[in-house]
Amino acid sequence: MFSAVDHEYMAQALRLAEKGLYTTTPNPRVGCVIVRDGKVAGSGWHERAGEPHAEIHALTQAGKLAQGATVYVTLEPCSHHGRTPPCAEALVKAGVGRVVVAMVDPNPQVAGEGLAQLQQAGIQTDIGLLEKEARDLNIGFVSRMTCGRPWLRLKIAASLDGKTALNNGVSQWITGAAARRDAHRLRARSCAVLTGIGTVLADDPMLNVREVETTRQPLRVVVDSGLRMPPTAKMLLAEELLVVTASSDPAKAGRLREAGAEVLVLPPLDGRVDLARMLDELGKRGINEITVEAGRGLNGALVRQGLVDEFVIYFAPLLLGDRARGMFDLPELIAMGERRELRLIDVAMVGRDVRMRAVPADAKK
DSSP states (O other): OOOHHHHHHHHHHHHHHHTTTTTOTTSOOOEEEEEETTEEEEEEEOOSTTSOOHHHHHHHHHGGGGTTOEEEESSOOOOSOSSSOOHHHHHHHHTOSEEEESSOOOOTTTTTHHHHHHHHTTOEEEEOTTHHHHHHHTHHHHHHHHHSSOEEEEEEEEETTSEEEOTTSOOTTSSOHHHHHHHHHHHHHOSEEEEEHHHHHHHOOOOOOOSSOOSOOOEEEEEOTTOOOOTTOGGGGSSOEEEEESOOOHHHHHHHHHTTOEEEEOOOBTTBOOHHHHHHHHHHTTOOEEEEOOOHHHHHHHHHTTOOOEEEEEEESOOOOTTSEESOOOOOOSSGGGOOOEEEEEEEEETTEEEEEEEETTOOO
């Protein structure tokens, strides 16, 4: 169905889409290439929400050459009026001859309607070229549109014996500079970085992006059931901060709000923050991807509740010993059948360290 030439131009469109990796939230990352008579007539990518979509940039560049041309786009052209006019309508007006789409838009407002508009106008549509690559690029957007919550990526830096800090809490630095820089790329592509109050009290981190260039900082989210967050925390000196709590103490909440934080109070679940409810609330706010950088307590709670979509673990070539702190606070197992199985999807060297990516074994990804 798809030729080598089709693959070449869709791969080019995907590379363009990647240019919006750090900037498009809450919108998906989309690239578009318009080809006429074997040559690229126009190309573009979606850069920021509220600005023209990839197809519009490509059509503007192509001009009259778009008529009868083949369009390669990584996501189904939109069919509804949002902040910008529908791209499907623009493609019809331009008189393109064929549209090759990597994946159908999971947004219920589109979900096949864009393709239907093109087909009704007599434009040939071909769907599914490099679909996996397109889905991976927008894994958070897909999760939010289909499940109502963000894609949750749990990032951990650990020794080879699975320890994340000494028993006294010291954890800087387990991994090398290259791994830390790679982890900042995860922060930069995320809509939010999530941590727990234990990490805040122990390390007083900023959790902002510093090691890679970006024009946007992710929202920082702190799970703080009892509102123990000090108003002097470094996080309050930088960009947006959301403290999620199960406490209804107005005085504590007021001090944090005065210091610049937003405080979200959720009904408690066993006296703690309802983590699933929190993710639902973040999904409603347009959060596509979350990177978790927390301690064993929050890590374990997220795993126990089945809320982790992806594990990214950087293993450093060192040993910290039995008394050092582990990665997850999980209950003791008494039978191997109780174990939680993961499926490795990538293993790579990052400087001196090994980065392993895994998903739950029953995940479709």
